Amino acid sequence: MPQPLARFASLGNEPQDANARKAARDAWHKHGIVLINPGWLSGWADRKQLEILAEKLFGKRKVDHGQG
Numbered sequence: 001m002p003q004p005l006a007r008f009a010s011l012g013n014e015p016q017d018a019n020a021r022k023a024a025r026d027a028w029h030k031h032g033i034v035l036i037n038p039g040w041l042s043g044w045a046d047r048k049q050l051e052i053l054a055e056k057l058f059g060k061r062k063v064d065h066g067q068g
Contacts, residue, residue, distance in 0.1 A: 020037065023035070
């Protein structure tokens with residue numbers, strides 16, 4: 001008998017980079033939604049621009065460094 005939560009099992013896994021990039025590309029082309037992992041950007045200036053835009057829209061990130 002299938003477990004009711006089995007369909008969600010893969011949601012706890014980190015997506016592979018290629019799959020994440022494809023999902024981001026599809027979201028852009030199909031829905032106009034921009035999803036960018038800062039690590040995909042090679043230059044410091046591009047990453048900083050992305051961070052500035054994200055902070056403008058969503059506020060500063062509260063990053064937990066394993067201390068709480």
